[in-house]
Amino acid sequence: MNSLILSYITFVYFAAFFFYLLMMVMGKGVFGKIATTICVLGLAGHIFAIVLRWIESYDLGIGHAPFSNLYESLIFFSFTIILLYLIVEWRTKNRTLGTFVTPLASLAMAYASFSPNISSRIQPLVPALKSNWLITHVITCFFGYAAFGLSFGLGLMYLLKLLDHDGKSGIFLRLIPGKAILDELNYQMVVIGFLMLTLGIITGSVWAHSAWGSYWSWDPKETWSLITWFIYAAVLHSRLVHGWRGKKIAILCMIGFSCVLFTYFGVNYLAGLHSYGKS
Amino acid sequence: MTASENPRTQNPVWRFFCSVRLTIVLLIILALVSIVGTLIPQQQGSMAFARNLRPGTLKIFLFFDLFDIYHAIWFRFLIGILALNLITCSINRFPGIWKRFSALPRPDRQRPFEGLPDELTIATPGQAEAVAKDVEHFFRKKYKRVRSKASGNIHYLYGERGRFAHFGFYLVHLSILIILVGAIVGSLFGFEAYVNIVEGGETAFVNRTKNMDRIPLGFTIRCDRFTVDFYENGTPKEYRSDLTFLADGKVLEKKSALVNHPAHFHGITFYQANYGTVVGDRARLKIIRKTSKPATTAVEVKKGESIQLPGGEGHFQVADIRENFMNMGPALLIRVHPDGGQEKSFWVFQDRPEIEKRFPGLTRKFSKLNPSAFKPYTFIIEKLDTRYYTGLQVAKDPGVALVWAGCFLMVGGFFITFFMSHRRIWVRVAPGEKHTLVSVAGSTSKNPVGLERELEHLSRSLEEHLTRKGRKVS
Numbered sequence: 213m214n215s216l217i218l219s220y221i222t223f224v225y226f227a228a229f230f231f232y233l234l235m236m237v238m239g240k241g242v243f244g245k246i247a248t249t250i251c252v253l254g255l256a257g258h259i260f261a262i263v264l265r266w267i268e269s270y271d272l273g274i275g276h277a278p279f280s281n282l283y284e285s286l287i288f289f290s291f292t293i294i295l296l297y298l299i300v301e302w303r304t305k306n307r308t309l310g311t312f313v314t315p316l317a318s319l320a321m322a323y324a325s326f327s328p329n330i331s332s333r334i335q336p337l338v339p340a341l342k343s344n345w346l347i348t349h350v351i352t353c354f355f356g357y358a359a360f361g362l363s364f365g366l367g368l369m370y371l372l373k374l375l376d377h378d379g380k381s382g383i384f385l386r387l388i389p390g391k392a393i394l395d396e397l398n399y400q401m402v403v404i405g406f407l408m409l410t411l412g413i414i415t416g417s418v419w420a421h422s423a424w425g426s427y428w429s430w431d432p433k434e435t436w437s438l439i440t441w442f443i444y445a446a447v448l449h450s451r452l453v454h455g456w457r458g459k460k461i462a463i464l465c466m467i468g469f470s471c472v473l474f475t476y477f478g479v480n481y482l483a484g485l486h487s488y489g490k491s
Numbered sequence: 492m493t494a495s496e497n498p499r500t501q502n503p504v505w506r507f508f509c510s511v512r513l514t515i516v517l518l519i520i521l522a523l524v525s526i527v528g529t530l531i532p533q534q535q536g537s538m539a540f541a542r543n544l545r546p547g548t549l550k551i552f553l554f555f556d557l558f559d560i561y562h563a564i565w566f567r568f569l570i571g572i573l574a575l576n577l578i579t580c581s582i583n584r585f586p587g588i589w590k591r592f593s594a595l596p597r598p599d600r601q602r603p604f605e606g607l608p609d610e611l612t613i614a615t616p617g618q619a620e621a622v623a624k625d626v627e628h629f630f631r632k633k634y635k636r637v638r639s640k641a642s643g644n645i646h647y648l649y650g651e652r653g654r655f656a657h658f659g660f661y662l663v664h665l666s667i668l669i670i671l672v673g674a675i676v677g678s679l680f681g682f683e684a685y686v687n688i689v690e691g692g693e694t695a696f697v698n699r700t701k702n703m704d705r706i707p708l709g710f711t712i713r714c715d716r717f718t719v720d721f722y723e724n725g726t727p728k729e730y731r732s733d734l735t736f737l738a739d740g741k742v743l744e745k746k747s748a749l750v751n752h753p754a755h756f757h758g759i760t761f762y763q764a765n766y767g768t769v770v771g772d773r774a775r776l777k778i779i780r781k782t783s784k785p786a787t788t789a790v791e792v793k794k795g796e797s798i799q800l801p802g803g804e805g806h807f808q809v810a811d812i813r814e815n816f817m818n819m820g821p822a823l824l825i826r827v828h829p830d831g832g833q834e835k836s837f838w839v840f841q842d843r844p845e846i847e848k849r850f851p852g853l854t855r856k857f858s859k860l861n862p863s864a865f866k867p868y869t870f871i872i873e874k875l876d877t878r879y880y881t882g883l884q885v886a887k888d889p890g891v892a893l894v895w896a897g898c899f900l901m902v903g904g905f906f907i908t909f910f911m912s913h914r915r916i917w918v919r920v921a922p923g924e925k926h927t928l929v930s931v932a933g934s935t936s937k938n939p940v941g942l943e944r945e946l947e948h949l950s951r952s953l954e955e956h957l958t959r960k961g962r963k964v965s
Contacts, residue, residue: 274722336722339727339728339749339750342750407905407906411902414901418895422752425760425764427894430528430533435525435529438525439522439526442522443519446514446515454512454515482529482530
């Protein structure tokens, strides 16, 4: 039942993307309002389905928070992206970022719901996952990923905005906020993402200390999260101390997000301890 | 602060280590090297990979420690350089930071008020001096290091808050150093090891994971019981070892190790890592004596115990029990001592029918493998007693507390660095044409939007305060 609702939400987010795009292409604010409404409704359904899944797991007698495998993590990833985006939209009163972020959420949902390799069944927790750290670790990591996802969208917008010379280009580029605003917002996303990633790594190593016998074992997922951390640490230093702005930061953020994606998905193709996220 | 403001920058070595460019380059190099480490199988996993390499390539791999990158000397060297870079950067920036931390600007500075938006100025009736007194009273409650100054009939106030935010990044840098020290302490004074203990068995030694050295524990650990629970669908639910810690035969403590809940004893931690089964020293045998009636006798035997043969021809014993004999599964060795005859010993396999299928005639051909070698008897294993052993990972890491302290400090440092700022606020109370004008202005170390919001808030609360004091603000 919950997975059926979740598979529909894929299309809800796609519809939101469609209207955000329409707003950008036609230049009509009303489409933006429709898109936001769809997004909020989608998020409400999304939360409902996650809670439902949580309750269903208890009805099956194997109750646990729905953060235990690739399916559930993708669902949660998509949720964090939309939630964080809506907060940013509300704070900045600007909807253009939606065009670049809703496809990420929709893709994550589609991958979870329609990939033949991913089972949406609720499975019991293996002993290694039975820990109070599961919830904190997953929440911090995925809010970090979501913030980096938004930063990726903002970086992309920045690079597109570079094509806009003196407002002479199409409405699409003109609607994208000014470069300074994008840069500042991107910095804020990187800060949130970096803090969350740090918390995610720390909670993960506290957990690993009690589950695997060592707070750091250079498992590929650990290593890749550290690689991501290095990249964003470089972003922050180059901005705060070295004074880099704009294009270089935007490109670094896009590299950073590709590391995030590899930490999330790519690592599954390497051998390691973190095998829960594979299917 | 730019590097040129510091006299130490004359020294090229110092300049090299305190450059942020070095930090960025090091972070990127560390990222790239770590990527290589996730692509090449490391440590135990590298054997199969190494076998497929050409000898020349293998030499290069071994020379650069590419099968254990994260513990290689050069990797540690890189981290050492990063630590050095971090320390020099921190020292180098200190004078500038201290200046900004301790500087107390004049209250009557004019620059902050240039280009001030109108909404940050409020007009109120009354003498400037009286208004200034009210404002100062209010202002002192909200800001630190407040200074006031009057020049003519214009009154100035200066106050600030959050000046410790300048040191936030020091906490972060310090936390990284503490974590590194914790890691070093762990690797110098700690160990990682493993041990397998059969249910009922005990040991006073564990095996170092790296080189299988035997490490004495200083006490004895016994596994009383190992249990594994399964869910209905057959996936494992819980592994549990009930352990007893002893010294000189006296029980000191009993504890259980579960996945995610290790057992701690005397600074050493025991983690439930894996398990398996071994054959025990008991078995149930079926002995067939063709000429007797009834032909079959069932006996419970214990390894080494001498038992009379059902027909009374003599005694036999189970001399050995093997988990997997000659790769044909569990087997036990029967040794028969007939009264006044030649001793005879032979192996009995548990899966005899299966072995007959795979190697027809094998057991008849070799009397050592023939369960009917002592006539007229045939021995059959009905049940072999198996016992669980628990696989424990054993670790001692006195550096862990430092690592956690570093983590705490890092998160705290991040909050200070990213979310707090040093805000300096100026207030000017000056007589206008009809009213007295109160303006607020400020500067901040970061987050200009936050400062704007604070100034608007301050202006509004001053308005309320003055209204409450009976000065109707227009």
